[in-house]
Amino acid sequence: MIALRADNISHRYQGKPVLQGIDLEIAAGESFAIVGHNGAGKSTLLRLLAFLERPTAGEVVALVSGARTPADLALRRRIVMVMQRPFLFSTSVLTNVAYGMRVRGASRREARERAHRALEMVGLSSLADRAARTLSGGEAQLVNLARALAVEPEVLLLDEVTSHLDPDNEARAEAVITKLTASGRVTVIVVTQDLDQATRLAGRGALLRRGRVEAVGxxxxxxxxxxx
Ligand SMILES: Nc1ncnc2c1ncn2[C@@H]1O[C@H](COP(=O)(O)OP(=O)(O)OP(=O)(O)O)[C@@H](O)[C@H]1O
Ligand SMILES: [Mg+2]
Structure with a gap:
């Protein structure tokens, strides 16, 4: 299992500070929430924790069984981030969901089987053959989530993944996430605006304000x- 640590990280875009002096520890198997206002730096922090970008200063450290591990391709493939704005390829829904597994070397057949299971988990089995570009905003968000679940990552980073969902679908997505967190086998980090949702999905969390951690616990x- 993988733990993550942000060691005094700061990040700038075009010289403008977006994150400053962030220290955080997320234990292996923990579910952790990041909350804060628009522009506080939540998505940026999540991308850094997912090793999708490198911080301008400080570093993000991955620990496997407590030992510091380089964030090489093998490690990064065990970490999946679901982006705030779904990006789907102009192929079928099923091909989109199977994509992450194909990249990770799964056979076509296995990838399709797991993709079907992931679509079932989010209640979208009936849309497997639809062109992804014809989905509604909420459906696209669920497919985006299914694609990450299908990979069975060890670290799952979720960026406001229920923001376009109706209450029923939100509850369904939360149930899927809660099942994962309850297994204790996946380290889950959720970004959300909704403190009630944070309470339902995570034990500990951090409050970000203008790029700084205002509180953690x-x-x-x-x-x-x-x-x-
Ligand atoms: N690639 C980029 N280039 C320049 N500025 C950026 C870039 N990405 C983010 N920013 C800026 O960094 C700040 C933090 O952005 P970020 O997306 O992390 O906020 P957020 O907390 O996720 O906000 P929201 O709740 O709206 O999703 C914002 O002021 C944003 O405009
Ligand atoms: Mg964001």
Whole structure:
């Protein structure tokens, strides 16, 4: 299992500081929430924790069974981030969901089988053969989630993955995520605007404000800080 640590990371875009002096530890198998206002730096922090970008200063460290491990391709393939804005290829829904497994070397048949199972988990089996570009916003968001689940990652980073979902689909997506977190085998980091959702999905979390960690700890405690 994989733990992640942000060691004093800062990040700038075109010289503008977006994250400053972030120290965080997310234990292996933990579910952790990141909350904060628009532009606080949540998505940026998630991309850094997913090793999709390198911080301008400081570093993100991956620990496997407690030992520091280089973030090489093999490690990065065990980590999957679901982006805030779904990016789907102009192919069928099933091919989109199977993509991550194909990249990781699964056979076509195995990838298709697991893709079908992942679509079933999010309640979209009936859309497997649809052209992905014809999906509604909420459907695209669920396919985006299914694609990540299908890979069975060891670290799953979710960036506001229920923001376009109706209450039923939100509850379904949360149930899928909760099942994963309850297994204790996956390290899950969720970004959300919704402290109630953070409480349902995570034990601990961090409150980001203008690129800094304002508070870290039990999600329940963050609510007080955000109000105050
Ligand atoms: N590639 C980029 N180039 C320049 N600025 C960027 C880039 N990505 C993000 N930013 C800026 O960094 C800041 C933090 O962005 P980020 O997307 O991390 O915020 P967020 O907390 O996820 O916001 P939201 O709740 O709206 O999704 C914003 O001011 C944003 O405009
Ligand atoms: Mg964001």
């Amino acid at each position: 039990e999600v329940r405690g963050l609510r007080q800080t955000r109000r105050g």
